[in-house]
Amino acid sequence: MHQIQDFLASFRFRPELAGCVGIERERFLVSPEGAFAPRADEFLSEMRDAAWTYELSRCQVEDRTRSARDHFIVKANLLSNDNRGKFVAAKIGLGLQTLEVAPESMPLDVYPEPRYLAIAEKISRETLSAACRVAGTHIHLGMRNMDEAIAAYNLLRAELETLTRLGDHSGGERIRLYRAMAGKWNPPQYRDEQELFEIARQEGFAENSRNCWHLIRITQKGTVECRMFGVTVFPDEILEWVSAVRRIARGV
């Protein structure tokens, strides 16, 4: 992608979803004895629901809520995904474990998907282990357009440490491992679209925002995504994170 116009055109902002929130949660599959189970493909095959998907680690699955403005609707969706997830996991003799950092001894099986297999080929075992062991909660906030996204991104970036502390349940271990795995984790300030494009090109995520490992990023789905939060079993705690993100992004 050589031209800034092509780059900007790849972002699908939907003004009708501005201010709406979507949540992604990563969790581990475990056996009744607590052993980490590299059976994400089996879980997803049983689940048959687009709200669930795979991660790099074959021991992890991710659920997503639908975009919603009202936080009770978001909560209903979080509960629904939780209950469905536990139900389906139990059907195949597994459980869903909410854990920010899995032990070093966990299996390092990679989900059999070309992009993840290609990543795993290129990285060290240490980096693969860090990537497999961490789980987080990602909060997407819908944006009207790129100007709004950059403004919100910069406001959130200024509060990165505050938000990281808010969502930390592992004494900083999760973020330490993430930073070791991600390399370029620290979101830079963007003055404008031009600077965003230049950095995207330099860091290799101009074609695909999923190749950006910053803890805050502007996604091609037209959202600002906050990736610094750990995990929790309590939906009300996630909603408190959402409130914090909204408050900061609004400049209030």
Added chain:
Amino acid sequence: MLDAFDAQAEDICSRRDSFRVSAPAVVVGLESEIALFSDEIEPRDISQLREEMIRENGELAHELGATQLEFRTSPVDILDRGIGALQEELAGKYEQIRRQAVARDLFILRIGANPFYPILGAPRTDKPRYQLVPDFQNVNRRAGMDTTIGMNGTRVDVGDAASVSLFQALHVNLQADSIPDAVDKLNRSLMVSPYVLAAAGNSRYLNLTDTGLNEARMVVWELSHDTRTPEELRQGVGLRIGLPENYFGNLRAYFNRMRRYPFILDDPAKAFGIATGLSWLDARIKFIGNHAVVELRSLPTLPTTSQEVAFVSFYLGRLFYSQLSGENLLDIAMVEENRLNAMLYGLQARFWCHADGGVKVLSGTEMFRSELAKAKSGLGEVGLSADALGEIEDWGELGSPSSRLAQNLSGYVQVPHCKMVDALWRTGILDMC
């Protein structure tokens, strides 16, 4: 206050055998809340007329809202006298109030949330506890919370604990046979409440605005009263309102949860009563003399007394079915999902249910049919008539009062006052006496 509470709770525990009921009976009492309404009279003057009505009729009591009234039936043994006796008493007392209202050119709103008054700064009864308690919640509500709700593109700010003054409910009080029975009834009531609530939703409009919710009352209550600290959220501490974090194992567990929350009011002699009064779970246990009573609090006021008795039958029948069949309690997280879906979407949602020997997700219509059938079975097992259920048998298809009101106001998000009055009258929610 905590020491006084502990002493009074300990006294109840020490007398646990005195709450045992030996003779078979199903003793039920109802508490009904309504709001007075007039297009011609200012709320302040309606409040004065309310005072007159209370002085004239010893059966009436104040509620938080300045135009609200509460009245109660006596405890009725419906096993002995039939559910019809409960209906007769409820309807009879309501008829008296209607006559008083007519004499003062007032109408009666039979709705869960008064749609006419502003939410922020809603008019309250001028008594100390009705000032102190909401004010405490407002001062201590967690900073920075989003206190807006709305499902249809609109946002309504409900960030005032006094908004509860807009709400009316039907509370069902059922005498338990013993302390263990009270705890069991409490847990099962929490589990079945969403099934009953989904069809009973009657609280959709606030400040003449369509929130889109089937039953906004408890959603607003939770939001406006959320005084949890960020640390309490990390620990998964629940609210005084709605559902506890888990079912209660025994009475002490129930008391331990009650004592966690601030008493707000300072009167040690009444510490236990105050803690009970400030416990706004969907169901709670009360101790009245030598009786342990389980109170279901989740139902809104409904358009007619016969509909209310129908839902009372639904609740009781479903509760008895649950107890007599020994069905397992549903995972509390599933109950939480069911409850939220009942409030947000009513019968349009899907619900976790016991079905086909396991647990399944059913559509709202399927759920209503299946749970109503269980309720009929439960009533029959105990020796009670299921006739009252005929009043709501087709509500699975017709929808809740909220959905029917919304159909009448189709196309309006901001509703003109006159349109609201007309729609409320057409749907039987506004009793123009």
